Amino acid sequence: MKWLRHPTRVVPAAFLAAIALGTVVLMLPFAAASGQRADFFTAVFTATSSICVTGLIIVDTPTFWSPFGQAAILMMIQIGGLGIMTGATLLGLISGKRMSLSRRAIALTEHGHLNRAEAASLIWLVFIVSIAIEAVVTLVLWLRWWLGHGMSAGAAAWHALFHSVSAFNNAGFSSFSDSLISWQADGLILGPIMAAIIIGGIGFPVLHEFWSRREPVRRQKPWSLHSRITLTVTAALLVGGTLLMLAAEWANSATFGAMPVGERLLNAAFHSVSMRTAGFNAVDVGAFADQSLSINYLFMMIGGGSAGTAGGLKVTTFALLGFVVWSEIRGHHETSIFSRRVGAAVVRQALSIALIAIALIGMVTLSIEWIEPEIDFRFILFETISAFATVGLSTGITASLSPPSQLLLVLLMFVGRVGTITFATALALAPRTLKYRYPEEQPIVG
Numbered sequence: 001m002k003w004l005r006h007p008t009r010v011v012p013a014a015f016l017a018a019i020a021l022g023t024v025v026l027m028l029p030f031a032a033a034s035g036q037r038a039d040f041f042t043a044v045f046t047a048t049s050s051i052c053v054t055g056l057i058i059v060d061t062p063t064f065w066s067p068f069g070q071a072a073i074l075m076m077i078q079i080g081g082l083g084i085m086t087g088a089t090l091l092g093l094i095s096g097k098r099m100s101l102s103r104r105a106i107a108l109t110e111h112g113h114l115n116r117a118e119a120a121s122l123i124w125l126v127f128i129v130s131i132a133i134e135a136v137v138t139l140v141l142w143l144r145w146w147l148g149h150g151m152s153a154g155a156a157a158w159h160a161l162f163h164s165v166s167a168f169n170n171a172g173f174s175s176f177s178d179s180l181i182s183w184q185a186d187g188l189i190l191g192p193i194m195a196a197i198i199i200g201g202i203g204f205p206v207l208h209e210f211w212s213r214r215e216p217v218r219r220q221k222p223w224s225l226h227s228r229i230t231l232t233v234t235a236a237l238l239v240g241g242t243l244l245m246l247a248a249e250w251a252n253s254a255t256f257g258a259m260p261v262g263e264r265l266l267n268a269a270f271h272s273v274s275m276r277t278a279g280f281n282a283v284d285v286g287a288f289a290d291q292s293l294s295i296n297y298l299f300m301m302i303g304g305g306s307a308g309t310a311g312g313l314k315v316t317t318f319a320l321l322g323f324v325v326w327s328e329i330r331g332h333h334e335t336s337i338f339s340r341r342v343g344a345a346v347v348r349q350a351l352s353i354a355l356i357a358i359a360l361i362g363m364v365t366l367s368i369e370w371i372e373p374e375i376d377f378r379f380i381l382f383e384t385i386s387a388f389a390t391v392g393l394s395t396g397i398t399a400s401l402s403p404p405s406q407l408l409l410v411l412l413m414f415v416g417r418v419g420t421i422t423f424a425t426a427l428a429l430a431p432r433t434l435k436y437r438y439p440e441e442q443p444i445v446g
Contacts, residue, residue, distance in 0.1 A: 012418050015051060015052070015080075015414070015417070018080070019414070022047030022072070022076045023043045024043075026069060026072060026073075028068075038064075038069075045057075045058050047076060049392070049413060050077050050080060050171070051077075051079065052414055052416065053170055053309060053390055054171070054279070054392045055171050055173050055279035055391070055392020055393075056409060057398065057399070058398055058406060061073065061174065062174075070175065073173060074162055074165055077165055077173060080417070081165075081169025082130055082309075125207060125208050126204050129204070130168060130169075133199055133200070134161075134165055134168050136192075137160075137164040137193070138157075139160070140188070141164060143156075145159055145189075158175065159175050162175040163175065164196060166280075167192075167193045167200070167278060168197070169309045170201050170278045170279075170304065170308075170310050170311065170390070171279065172391065180280050181281065184263065190270045193270075193280065194269070197273050197274065198238075200309040201278070201308050202230060202231075202305040202310075203230055203306050203307045205224075205226060206305060209223065209224060225338060225342075229315070229320075230315055232319075233318065234315055239272075241271070241273075241275065241295070241299055245271050245272055248288075248289055248292040249292055252287065252289055252292075254284060255283045255284065255288065255292075256283070267282050270282050275295075275296050275299050275393060276299050276303055276304055276310070276312065277303050277304045277310040277391055279386070279393050286396040288395075293378055293382055293395075297382065300386055300391045301385055302318045303391075311390030311391060312391070313353060313389075317350045319337070320335070321351070323335050323336070323337050323342070335347055360415060361381075361385055361388050364408045364409075364412055365381050367405075367408055368384065368408060371402060371405050372402065375401075379395045379396075380397070382395050383401075387412040387416065388415065389416055390413060390416045
């Protein structure tokens with residue numbers, strides 16, 4: 001079909017097809033632990049959350065789903081994280097078939113990256129880094145759970161593989177009913193998971209640039225503006241999030257307050273990493289203080305790096321908006337970052353994506369508050385931001401929401417995973433120059 005040739009149509013259609021197929025698989029009788037067919041809504045919610053690497057659930061993953069169902073969820077997480085079209089393009093490259101630039105562009109659209117000249121190498125990097133990191137983290141976690149905690153070798157291997165894939169793809173699904181709360185004191189479990197989340201969420205273009213700098217010629221070249229922004233802001237957010245969570249939860253006996261100092265630092269760092277996009281929790285999120293919820297609102301909205309497995313507005317968008325404001329304060333007509341000028345088109349894209357995200361979250365939050373008047377507004381806002389930013393953290397209200405509210409979360413998860421990337425790609429691929437100009441007038445601002 002001709003209308004499906006454009007990246008902005010192919011990618012959403014591919015994700016919808018994957019969600020539909022995942023829903024059918026999860027509705028098979030042997031996908032549920034009870035042996036009875038899961039209802040349609042449970043299957044579609046879980047499939048959407050898996051393909052969109054979110055992690056929100058309305059049934060307990062390890063008890064409701066059978067081993068087959070859990071394996072299906074894990075496969076959907078991998079497919080959704082790596083990208084459906086990216087995977088198809090990779091298979092073509094492996095088989096030796098020549099892929100057109102338009103086909104590779106469609107694959108890269110899934111990750112919001114449009115550098116066609118580096119298409120093949122970037123797609124290979126997506127595959128190699130994903131498999132390598134997941135293998136290493138699986139091995140470390142397997143040894144820890146098997147030798148350190150006395151699990152059987154088989155059980156330890158399954159939990160290790162599940163959490164490795166889920167962490168690298170920033171999905172937040174866990175094969176334990178309490179996520180990682182039972183392991184909150186074990187740095188050899190939380191540490192590797194944190195590393196996988198950061199590497200997966202930093203973005204493949206940054207990893208590609210880092211890998212290419214192993215060559216002496218490229219090592220002498222300065223880092224790209226994108227990589228400098230991503231690495232700098234990511235580091236600042238990780239440190240800032242840790243300090244803010246420590247300050248907010250230090251005396252809260254239901255979270256960090258009852259822990260030794262070392263465990264408080266470990267769990268604050270883990271939550272700082274997880275709350276921006278991954279969705280694992282090692283403490284009870286529902287017991288957070290009000291200021292902690294506000295911290296989570298902001299960090300979930302920011303998300304991770306562009307063109308990776310992370311969600312949210314992305315750190316480059318957040319940084320760019322901050323520099324736009326700073327330039328306006330200083331009276332500069334152009335926005336500059338790290339001695340580089342940023343084009344007006346990129347600024348418009350960032351502003352458009354941010355405003356659309358805020359509007360969507362606002363409308364869905366208001367709708368759910370209308371549908372569920374008995375639920376605290378703070379928890380509803382937390383849930384909607386988590387869904388849109390594909391974080392997956394929850395204060396525990398997801399399963400108690402009515403089907404209309406859960407359907408709104410399904411739509412938010414889909415738009416958050418596919419919509420913002422597609423919108424940004426559409427703006428980048430189809431700039432239009434008007435053949436006329438209206439008279440200029442200055443409305444009052446502020």
